[in-house]
Amino acid sequence: MDRTAPAQAAPAQAAPAQSLTARRKAATQLEIARAAAVLFTEHGADQVTAEAIAASAGVSLRTFYRYFRTKEDAVGPLLAGGADAWQQALAATTGDPIAAIPAVIEAQLTPRDDLAREGLRWTRGLLRAAVDDPALLTVWHRVNHDSESRLQRIIAGLAGDAADDFEVRLAATAATDAVRIGLEAWAAGAGPDTGPGSPADLATRAFAQLSRGIALVPEPTGG
Amino acid sequence: MDRTAPAQAAPAQAAPAQSLTARRKAATQLEIARAAAVLFTEHGADQVTAEAIAASAGVSLRTFYRYFRTKEDAVGPLLAGGADAWQQALAATTGDPIAAIPAVIEAQLTPRDDLAREGLRWTRGLLRAAVDDPALLTVWHRVNHDSESRLQRIIAGLAGDAADDFEVRLAATAATDAVRIGLEAWAAGAGPDTGPGSPADLATRAFAQLSRGIALVPEPTGG
């Protein structure tokens, strides 16, 4: 098994139907992630040993390190949450990515079922803990960095060769930061899952403001 | 001595005139930082032990950990570079922070002497190494996060009570990201230290686009 890929690409939700081994692996990874999240939020990341996480998840220490590169990385899948979801949704759109992003964010950050709502609860708890926990903050930064990198490639693909690299980069940053700030502001307060004050609401508002000066294709000035 | 403060607040350049002890401390910290930067860029961060850095800097391993919390943090002061400088310059301005930021960035990111140029060289080398070095990338993320936090407080102070917290947050993020992207894009290419393609040029361009939708005070709609 490769260790980095599932931590970033695997959805925190259960995978549909695959081989028995694959399903067990996904389940184990999620089990470890949740055990780590519970222990981290309860005692602080630096007070929790990797062995404690492994024991709580019912695996050996050696196996723990086969799933995650570091102790803190264990909560990566929970923090990544729906990042992959809305990026894949964006990749499936056509036309101007800047114009498509708000609707995609709105749709993908709004929880549509209990599974999504549960995912938001994990994210909120972890983000609140991460505010004053350098180790967890590092994971959050890494998750957002990975998100920005993927987004940059997606937007570049959508915008085509005419798009300026610097503008593509700005667009990817604006979108990533919008979602990041939306989630952070929501987690810090007592906002609802949907409607005004929700992650989807805050993120779309943030993106509207950050992206107003960005145009992926050169403006047709005159000609 | 406290360990975190100098790593973030101390300029990478030599301090003017203080007590002998204070100057020795600053020199030692800079010595360690440069030793770490050289070794990291040469062999990759994960191939360099903390002991090797300490030996290269002429201090014991124990002393190394009194200056920096982790092995990677050693390059923090070099990556932070002039971040404090331009933020302090911003704090000294009056009026609308959004309007003041471009000039401050332009002025502070443009190297005015050999010391500043040398600082830019370190930053470029480290950023190039950080692209494919997760450990160094983490330091870069932390540096930018700290920068964003401080900037948020500065902008809030300048904007006054009328300013919306969410807008202040967006402004701080836009400014931090502008500088970050400017430096990253410059480091990745072969841009000059000044003029078109310089960090100052790229950062101000980025901020102009990211900040166009941000207004710190409620628009006087109608009266």
Next chain:
DNA sequence: GCCCTTGTGGCACAACGTGCCACTATGTCA
């Protein structure tokens, strides 16, 4: 000179993260 503060080095130690080997379970083919 004395004294207090502060930086430094050495040592021990818990925890981190990995390489290696053996064991077991899954899935396939005969």
Next chain:
DNA sequence: TGACATAGTGGCACGTTGTGCCACAAGGGC
């Protein structure tokens, strides 16, 4: 069903990380 290749798991050893503790030496004030 039995044999086999594949892949996940656990145990162990080991180098490295980062910290607590104590002793020692070098500024700085009296």
